[in-house]
Amino acid sequence: MTTYRKVAVLGAGTMGHALAIIHALGGCEVRLQDLTGEALDRARALIGGALETLEAAGRCTAAEAEAAQARIECTTSLAEAVKDADLVVEAVVENVEVKRELFAAVDAAAPDHAVIASNTSYLDIFPLVPERRAARTMIVHWYTPPYIIDLVDVVGSEKTERVLLEQMRDFLAGLGKKPILLERFIEGFIANRLQSAMSLEVYKLLDEGYASPEAIDHSIKYGLAARMALMGHFGKADFTGLDMVRRAMANGTYKPPVPRGKSPALEALIAQGRGGVMDGAGFYDYGGRSPVALMAERDRKLLALKDAIETIEQGNGEDNAS
Structure with missing residues (x-):
């Protein structure tokens, strides 16, 4: 059973479009958000190409690829993307101020139950997240291309609820990934x-x-x-x-x-x-x-x-x- 029914992926670049694929193949309803229609058009093309490759390799059927693509909705509105999300996946540029502003916008628009999962590679994002979201925020770091490479790093802050980290690990394992749960944050993980x-x-x-x-x-x-x-x-x-x-x-x-x-x-x-x-x-x-x-x-x-x-x-x- 899918733990997170509705997923918002913020940022449709190299990682964002690929993370949309993974969650859609796992049965989630995905809203993929970026700032421009041009970025989303490019993401749609990359998503289509990746699904064709996975289908040709026997990693999914034509029906599964078609269903996954149908589960991905694109939008330029962050508020629209996160308004009813169970999981918010942050995959924007590695810039402290950009991420701080994005987390503030997520805080204003996302439901209280949403889990925030940052794909940051090196930044300690926990001080950038509004305090009221700290218990439900974690880093879930993927490797390119994430729909093929299975390693995923999962780590929280001292304020993150441990049960959420364990649930995320189990959710990722259910997607066929190899998650590792770090005991505490270190820049760059392993x-x-x-x-x-x-x-x-x-x-x-x-x-x-x-x-x-x-x-x-x-x-x-x-x-x-x-x-x-x-x-x-x-x-x-x-x-x-x-x-x-x-x-x-x-x-x-x-x-x-x-x-x-x-x-x-x-x-x-x-x-x-x-x-x-x-x-x-x-x-x-x-x-x-x-x-x-x-x-x-x-x-x-x-x-x-x-x-x-x-x-x-x-x-x-x-x-x-x-």
Whole structure:
């Protein structure tokens, strides 16, 4: 049974449109809100493309995709989006003042029983929320694309009702996700903190001319990721041998880069208008292909990888049982 019957998703960008898909596929009635009709038109196109990909991969039927799309209503009015919501999902830009203003608007228009769930990646949003909403506010942080990637971080403040956090964890598990419930807030949670540490080294290697973006990506895809996808970090350490891990830790040859707050290579690309997939180019040039086509290709590959990992893990379970 769906815990949250009516869901408002505020922000229809990269994460917002995808979160609308997840909740709609889970049987929720979704109102997707953004400031402009143009943003909502783009979201509709991305939603349609993502559902087609999920259907082609056998992750939903044509009827389920059609029903999910029918459950998503778009609006430019925040008050309309939240007026009878059981769950308000905040997925707007990572800006303190923008979020503060949005939470004030939600407080004024949403019913008292609504749960507020922020998708923030790093910000401590709890001081930004009106006091009377504190007990029913939490962070529910997803990873791109959330309709494929299963990890979800759930954490509240010291004022959040524990039962709501547990209910959210169970709701997400019912959607087929892998939620983790953190005991207290920390910026970036787990996966993003690990990713941030890697980014320090990645941009040092790039900016100081040690390797190209392709070489760095190949090292990750064909080295680190291939093993960690199946074993994680500590499982990989067990196969390495903990004594060897201890020796590597003790030799002190690795010195982490000092955070600089910017990357010359990144700044140069942005100055050229190469902001990533939405602009048709970033570190790589995408040859004029549309964001919808590029995301569909990414999603097909991720789904194939997810299928393979699930098959391998099921096989391991059978081996362990025998």
